[in-house]
Structure formats: structure tokens, C-alpha cells
Amino acid sequence: MSFSALDFRAVHLPPSVGQLRQEVRAFLAAERAAGTVLGRPDSWLTGWDPEFSRRLAQRGWVGMTLPRAYGGGGRSTLERHVVLEELLAAGAPVSAHWVADRQAGPTILRHGTEAQRNRFLPRIAAGTCFFSIGMSEKESGSDLASVRTRAERTADGWRLTGTKMWTGGAHVNDHAIVLARTEDAADRHAGLSQFLVDLRDPRVHVEPIRLLSGEHTFNSCRLDGVELADDALLGRPGEGWQQVTGELALERGGPERFLSTLPLLTALVAEVRRAGGGGPEQEARVGRLTARLASLRQLSLGVAAASAAGRPADVQAALVKDLGTRFEGDLVNEVREILPTAARSDATPGSFPELLATAILHAPGYTLRGGTNEILRGIITRGLELSR
Amino acid sequence: MSTDSPTTDFPAADAAALPPLDTAPATLVALARDAGYRGAPGPLAETLLVARPLLAAAGLAVPDGPLTVASGPLEVRFAHVDTGSRVGPRGAAGTDDALRVSGTLRRVPWARSADAAAVLTEGPHGGPVLLVLEAAEWRQTPGANLAGEPRDALVLLDVAVPAERVRRVPAGLVREAAWRSGLARAALIAGAARRCVELTVAHTASRRQFGRPLSGFQAVKQEEAKLVEEAALVAASVEAAASALATPESAEFPAWIAAAQATASVAEITRIAHQLHGAIGFTELSPLHLATTRMWSWRDEDGGERSWQQRIGRYVLDGDGDRLWPSVTGG
Numbered sequence: 001m002s003f004s005a006l007d008f009r010a011v012h013l014p015p016s017v018g019q020l021r022q023e024v025r026a027f028l029a030a031e032r033a034a035g036t037v038l039g040r041p042d043s044w045l046t047g048w049d050p051e052f053s054r055r056l057a058q059r060g061w062v063g064m065t066l067p068r069a070y071g072g073g074g075r076s077t078l079e080r081h082v083v084l085e086e087l088l089a090a091g092a093p094v095s096a097h098w099v100a101d102r103q104a105g106p107t108i109l110r111h112g113t114e115a116q117r118n119r120f121l122p123r124i125a126a127g128t129c130f131f132s133i134g135m136s137e138k139e140s141g142s143d144l145a146s147v148r149t150r151a152e153r154t155a156d157g158w159r160l161t162g163t164k165m166w167t168g169g170a171h172v173n174d175h176a177i178v179l180a181r182t183e184d185a186a187d188r189h190a191g192l193s194q195f196l197v198d199l200r201d202p203r204v205h206v207e208p209i210r211l212l213s214g215e216h217t218f219n220s221c222r223l224d225g226v227e228l229a230d231d232a233l234l235g236r237p238g239e240g241w242q243q244v245t246g247e248l249a250l251e252r253g254g255p256e257r258f259l260s261t262l263p264l265l266t267a268l269v270a271e272v273r274r275a276g277g278g279g280p281e282q283e284a285r286v287g288r289l290t291a292r293l294a295s296l297r298q299l300s301l302g303v304a305a306a307s308a309a310g311r312p313a314d315v316q317a318a319l320v321k322d323l324g325t326r327f328e329g330d331l332v333n334e335v336r337e338i339l340p341t342a343a344r345s346d347a348t349p350g351s352f353p354e355l356l357a358t359a360i361l362h363a364p365g366y367t368l369r370g371g372t373n374e375i376l377r378g379i380i381t382r383g384l385e386l387s388r
Numbered sequence: 389m390s391t392d393s394p395t396t397d398f399p400a401a402d403a404a405a406l407p408p409l410d411t412a413p414a415t416l417v418a419l420a421r422d423a424g425y426r427g428a429p430g431p432l433a434e435t436l437l438v439a440r441p442l443l444a445a446a447g448l449a450v451p452d453g454p455l456t457v458a459s460g461p462l463e464v465r466f467a468h469v470d471t472g473s474r475v476g477p478r479g480a481a482g483t484d485d486a487l488r489v490s491g492t493l494r495r496v497p498w499a500r501s502a503d504a505a506a507v508l509t510e511g512p513h514g515g516p517v518l519l520v521l522e523a524a525e526w527r528q529t530p531g532a533n534l535a536g537e538p539r540d541a542l543v544l545l546d547v548a549v550p551a552e553r554v555r556r557v558p559a560g561l562v563r564e565a566a567w568r569s570g571l572a573r574a575a576l577i578a579g580a581a582r583r584c585v586e587l588t589v590a591h592t593a594s595r596r597q598f599g600r601p602l603s604g605f606q607a608v609k610q611e612e613a614k615l616v617e618e619a620a621l622v623a624a625s626v627e628a629a630a631s632a633l634a635t636p637e638s639a640e641f642p643a644w645i646a647a648a649q650a651t652a653s654v655a656e657i658t659r660i661a662h663q664l665h666g667a668i669g670f671t672e673l674s675p676l677h678l679a680t681t682r683m684w685s686w687r688d689e690d691g692g693e694r695s696w697q698q699r700i701g702r703y704v705l706d707g708d709g710d711r712l713w714p715s716v717t718g719g
Contacts, residue, residue: 010631287701291648377613
């Protein structure tokens, strides 16, 4: 029997990557000294700082893998992975460009026309064009093929009608890639298409859906007969499902699926050290989390290496996401055991009780976003069936 | 649970089956994983990943056959006391490093199948010594772990160890012995974990209840996925440690991680494998116990998950500045 998931190959990072890592750390140290807010859990979701995104882009750390011809960095997948893990470990405010960098850029590169590439990619790489994901709807969460948003053919383009939900950053971003039904088909995975939609269009109505913490990142996004030109279609009509599936692989295997709460553990380590060091119990618990963190990091590097080599990584990505996001929540519970602390959102921002509160209030999302873990486990067992 | 000694069922590892001394370290780890997968009899992981490299590092001749490893306090004297020495009390110096050794080393893996043992103990000069004992020099009292693998006591009655089989070693080598043992055990666990996954997937695919295979039930799929995930986590940590062996000066931390992760994952992997096997997995009718009883022993045999976790936690919490993320990324 062959189990690709267990045939792990260690990833050798070339020395140039080590140098890049040190450059990112030096950049982050300078940012920290200049007062940029770092060290926050879940900063890739809520740390919205377009100026920080632009400064990263000036260093060449946004759109790193996009070809130079489109303003990208022409760097490798592993180089990008190392930059991302450093930014996430530092709890840097990367949410403004996150979706543009992670999925809009690669999707437009892969499926877009030459005109679409020239229009969007240089701005994405410059950190001046931010994207939202237009997939989920009220009745379409894990079951994405059931989307009801429709795009109808018009004389010179398409008319888009429907409501997208849980649309992160739609109130501040520039564009969304919207999945819509363009044709009714017997096969529900057929007849779907993707569109590039300007979120500033007057027929796009963005309304906040506040998180249980009161934070505003999510929105509902009503598309009230949005008129789109022909060139808003991304890829081929009817192939939206295949395109979206490719996008989801980018969305699932990355380091943000196990590093979201690492800044809380870093803060805990600092607290324990300030108090004069830990006892054997605290040492063991910190050691357990560190071992799991390091092992998860190897698995996540493996996903990056596999995609870089053009090997299918969807099962591996699902595996990293289930293990990694469970770890993110486990870490929060463990931190409460290691240093019993009352979580307080109204404590000084950046203080340990406030960081703990943020991590707790965000915890339900870790195992939901990017595809619920229960559904991802189905991808893993389907991989087992195929390997038999 | 089975208490049959596998030595009665299989031939023990012999020298002819051992790879040459210059085999790449990552290949040695792969061989240890395979031994764990098969529940192979004999001290293969001990020979390849612990005894041979330690003896080589100390500049001792490496015996040809299977080797075991042991450490612990013994009564050790210089065989040829330097009566003219003014260093310390009488007996604290010898004219050479030949020793006379007495005492008992407990729970030594596969001692009965080994040609020789690499033994770490406190020397008469007050520091650690590594010495080679030949099988004829000890008497053994049989013992076994939860899987029936030999864990014998070695009884040493005033054994004369010639100087060419003794080396004074630095504290770093004692540490290396610890992390090498942990990595060897982690590699065995990774192999056995893979066996648990394969047996479980085969069982849930073939066993039918309520008119369909167990693998068709959502509740079973959910647990099966978690089993694969946990085994994959162990595999990743062991492979990372294996690849780090190429640069020995940075191999210690990844070995701690592999040991901590493999030992900690045993509970979840064996729990799910047994649960999904149902009653048959709890009996000798299924080969599952050959993997799980070994894993329950192996996780304890070099200190247990807690000692590995404490080692890592102490390292992370000590020192100046933030060591957590830099240690995970290797600098």
C-alpha cells in the first residue's frame, strides 16, 4: 500500500533561503522599533495595515512568485513560504494583501487573459490592489457547488446577481473574485464561472457582519445586478469549479494554518521568563507545544515543496490544515494551563491578558475557515481509498 | 497481550544483514523505521543509530556484529592503579585506562542477540567513560518489554576491560548518546505507526457491518483521518531529524523534537487504531498488537515523552531573548 501522506520527504532549504529569513527578521525588527504593531495572534485575518503591505511590497515580499514580467519577484515557492512563516510567527499585520498574494495573484496568472494579468498583477505585487474571496453564501458554506449567485449574459458582458457572505475585507479591499452560476447543468460542478468584480461598483452593497468579538472583518456582499464587461470573466465559462478547487489548495496548506496563535505562545514564553523561568510542569507543556509546532512546520514545508515540484498536494494540504488548526486552538487552551490568566479584551492592547482574549475570541474560526475540518478529513480518507 | 518472545519466531539480525559503517545517516534512519514497521527482532536501531556512531565518535573500534547500548552506574576501578600518582585518592589514576568493572545494567535491549555492548558509565577518574563489553563477558538475566522484546539485565562480575576498549569521553558525548537513543526510538515508532495505519485502513475497508464497509461510515472516516494525520506528523519529525544528521552539530534539537513528538503521538495513534479494529485488534488474532505493544514500550524506554518535552521546554525558556521560533527554524 502506498500512503503519500506518510512518505514524507525532508525539505532542504538552500542557504540563500536562510539569508532571506534573516533579511525578513531584520526588517521586522526595524518595523517593531518604528512602532508597527506586531506580535498579535490571527494578524493575517485582522491585522489590516495597507502601508505595511506596501513596505513589504517594496522589499519584494508581495507577489514574490509572480513572474518579473508582471511586476512580481520571480522567486520560488519555498522562498515565499519562508517569508510568510516569518511574518506570521512575528504576528505582523499582513491581512490587507493576504488574499491578493495567496490566491488572487496566482489564480489570475493561471487563468487570466494577458490583459487581465497586465491589469492586476503589477498592482498586486506593488501592494496597492487588495482582494476579497467571493465564494461562500448563506446557503453555501462547505458545499460550495450549491452557490446561487448567477451571472447572466448581456449584450456586452454579464449581469451578476446574488449575495456573498463572510466576505473578509470587502469593505476595505478593491476587488473580489466571485464564483457564480452561469448555466444550469445536470452535474452541479459544471456551469460555474469566476468573475473579477470591482468592490467599489455602486451595485455592490457591502454590509458588515460583526464577529462575536465585535470586530468588523466579515461582510455580506449583495450583488444587485452588477453590470460586468466581457473581460470580467476569469478563465473559461463553466470551469469555475476546477479553478476554485485549485484556489482552495493554495488556501489550505499554507503556514497560516498552524501559526495563527504562535504570537500568544511567544508572549507566554516572555511572561514565564520575566517571572524567573518555569517549573518542570511549565517546561513540559511548553516543550510539548514546541515539538508539535516544529513537526507541523515540517509538514507545511512539505506541502510547499510538493507544489513547487508540481506534485499534487491536496491531501497533504488538508492534513496540515486539520492538524494545524486544531493545534492553534490547543495552544490557546494549553497557554491558559501554563500561566492561568483571566482573558480581558479591555486590558492594555498587546498585554498578555488582551492577546489571550483575542486568541480565545477568534478560536472558533480556526477550524472553520478555508473549509471545515470535518470536510477536510473526507479529503484525507478519499486519498486513502485512491491509494489502495 | 502477547508475551511471546519474537526471538522464538524469527532469526535475530546477523552481521551479514547490517549495512556498512559508511552508510548515509538518513538511510540508517530509514532502516530503523523499517525495522519498527516490521517489528524486526534484534538491536538494529541501537546498532546503527546509537552504538556505532558513539563508538566511532569516541575513536573506539566498532565491532562487526549487532550491538546494544547501556548506561548506568557501575563499580569501575583502574585495572593497573598508578601507585605513584598524587592525583586524588589512591585508585584515582591508572598507568593506563584498562578497567575492572562490576555491577548490573538493567533492561538492555536485545542483549542476548548482541555481539557486544557500548556502555556509558562513570569512570574511576571521575568523568564519563565509554567502553565496549563483549557478549562473553557478561551474564544475562532475561527480561522483556510489553511486546515481549528482550530487555535483559547484564551482570558484570569483575570484568577486565582492556584499555583499547575504553575511552574517556566529554559530556557532549553523553548528551549525544541520549538524543541518538531518542531518535532511534522515534524512528522505530514512526515505522510502527505506519503499520497501524495500514492495518487499520485494510481492516475498515474489508470489515462489513450494517451491510457496508466500516470505511463508509462518516464517524469512522473522521477518526481514520486523524490517525493518518498523527502518523504523518511523526513521520515528518523523524525525517527532519534524519536529514539534520548530515550536520551533527545541529542535529540535537531536531532529534529532541522527533523523540518528543513520536513518544507523545503513541497514545493517539494506538487509541484510534485499536478503536477502529474493534474486538479482533485486542487479541492475538490480529497483528495489530505487534505494533501497538511495541509502541507502548518504546515511548517509555529512553525517558518518556515528559522528559523530552522538559528538555525542549527548558531550552526554550532558558537563555537570552526569544528562542522559541529560532529554535524551530534552526536559527
